[in-house]
Amino acid sequence: MKKENLSPALSSEATSTTTSEDVNANWERVVRRRSFLKGLGIAGATLTAGSLLVPAGLADTRPRKSGSSGKLGKGDVAILKFLAAAELIESDLWTQYAELGGANGGNPAYILALQNLDGDMPQYITDNTDDELSHAAFLNAYLQFRGEQPVSLDAFRTLPSSQATGARQIGRLTNLMNLNVDTSWYTRYRSGQNPDLGAHFKGPVTIVNEPAIPLNDIDTPPNQPQPVPPETPQESRMQAIANTAGFHFAMIEQGGSSLYATLAQQVQDAEVLRIVISIGGVEIDHFGLWHDKAGNAVAQPLAGVTDPETGLTFPDLNNPAKELTQTNKILPEPCSFLSKSFPKCSVIRPTSTTNSGATAAVTGLTSDLLFQGQSSQFFDLVTQLATDADAAQRGF
Numbered sequence: 001m002k003k004e005n006l007s008p009a010l011s012s013e014a015t016s017t018t019t020s021e022d023v024n025a026n027w028e029r030v031v032r033r034r035s036f037l038k039g040l041g042i043a044g045a046t047l048t049a050g051s052l053l054v055p056a057g058l059a060d061t062r063p064r065k066s067g068s069s070g071k072l073g074k075g076d077v078a079i080l081k082f083l084a085a086a087e088l089i090e091s092d093l094w095t096q097y098a099e100l101g102g103a104n105g106g107n108p109a110y111i112l113a114l115q116n117l118d119g120d121m122p123q124y125i126t127d128n129t130d131d132e133l134s135h136a137a138f139l140n141a142y143l144q145f146r147g148e149q150p151v152s153l154d155a156f157r158t159l160p161s162s163q164a165t166g167a168r169q170i171g172r173l174t175n176l177m178n179l180n181v182d183t184s185w186y187t188r189y190r191s192g193q194n195p196d197l198g199a200h201f202k203g204p205v206t207i208v209n210e211p212a213i214p215l216n217d218i219d220t221p222p223n224q225p226q227p228v229p230p231e232t233p234q235e236s237r238m239q240a241i242a243n244t245a246g247f248h249f250a251m252i253e254q255g256g257s258s259l260y261a262t263l264a265q266q267v268q269d270a271e272v273l274r275i276v277i278s279i280g281g282v283e284i285d286h287f288g289l290w291h292d293k294a295g296n297a298v299a300q301p302l303a304g305v306t307d308p309e310t311g312l313t314f315p316d317l318n319n320p321a322k323e324l325t326q327t328n329k330i331l332p333e334p335c336s337f338l339s340k341s342f343p344k345c346s347v348i349r350p351t352s353t354t355n356s357g358a359t360a361a362v363t364g365l366t367s368d369l370l371f372q373g374q375s376s377q378f379f380d381l382v383t384q385l386a387t388d389a390d391a392a393q394r395g396f
């Protein structure tokens with residue numbers, strides 16, 4: 001349900017980083033904040049190879065399925081490496097959102113437009129960003145802990161930043177300025193059908209070549225008001241950009257929800273399974289939140305915004321309210337699962353390698369145009385990481 005503008009949602013936890021150094025700094029901050037690795041003893045340490053000591057309190061002496069040496073099987077390594085890459089990608093895009101629209105974000109009009117979806121949007125963006133940074137740093141630290149190489153995508157931080165007030169001028173992995181946002185998840189989670197049993201879904205809004213962050217201050221002045229409904233073409237433009245972000249947040253996180261649930265089925269090592277299902281649970285938590293917020297872009301009083309430059313319109317999906325569109329039906333509808341002969345079951349879907357494995361994730365993000373402008377070497381690397389992860393065989 002919609003929370004009306006509750007607060008300016010200011011916080012000291014804004015995050016705006018993309019380099020590995022910054023990731024390290026954030027990792028240390030996250031450790032301090034959450035204290036969940038208290039005693040790890042790596043204060044001041046970096047994530048470079050060989051720098052991470054095995055802390056006595058963390059050593060796991062249980063027998064491992066993957067071998068007496070404690071080395072992980074190649075399938076588990078491939079899964080962890082792909083997930084580390086996916087989390088670096090998530091971190092990059094969420095950092096861009098946080099710089100402009102987070103709790104300490106730098107673009108006031110964008111923040112106001114996001115707050116028309118929910119007053120707490122900036123805080124949620126900041127916290128989601130923190131979570132992704134922690135996922136990436138943890139997975140790379142754990143790879144090193146198990147004697148493996150961490151994953152770095154720093155060589156591909158080459159894409160331009162937004163020119164809008166608030167965006168740092170640094171190289172990016174991802175492009176949020178011209179997105180095709182797949183909104184089929186909205187219908188899928190309201191449906192009793194399951195893509196793993198052959199169902200296909202069409203989203204309620206077709207978002208094509210639309211920015212999800214402001215492009216520059218001429219297109220959307222950073223200090224303009226954002227009334228509901230918007231009164232000027234530039235206010236409509238900014239609101240459409242914020243609405244697009246709202247749908248993109250949910251698209252990204254539902255993808256993560258399915259990806260982790262899919263790859264968990266191929267893990268061998270008990271501790272790796274613990275990691276995959278524990279991080280995956282947070283992706284699901286994120287998705288549930290963003291599902292709710294996206295619905296506010298297509299509900300009164302905000303519904304009806306049209307981008308004057310692209311013609312994209314966000315309709316009122318409660319007029320009339322239908323099973324597959326009603327905006328507050330945000331909890332997953334029970335659906336067919338495993339076989340249509342079983343009773344319907346409320347589950348994350350899809351969870352098959354074909355539909356939601358690593359390769360499917362890369363394909364989905366590429367179709368989203370998230371990597372528009374990236375080099376062929378980037379695609380080669382993430383495709384190889386995905387292929388290796390999907391090839392992992394569970395051992396039980």
Ligand SMILES: [Fe+2]
Pocket residue numbers: 087090131132135256283
């Ligand atoms: Fe994540």
Ligand SMILES: [Fe+2]
Pocket residue numbers: 090132252253256283286
């Ligand atoms: Fe995520």
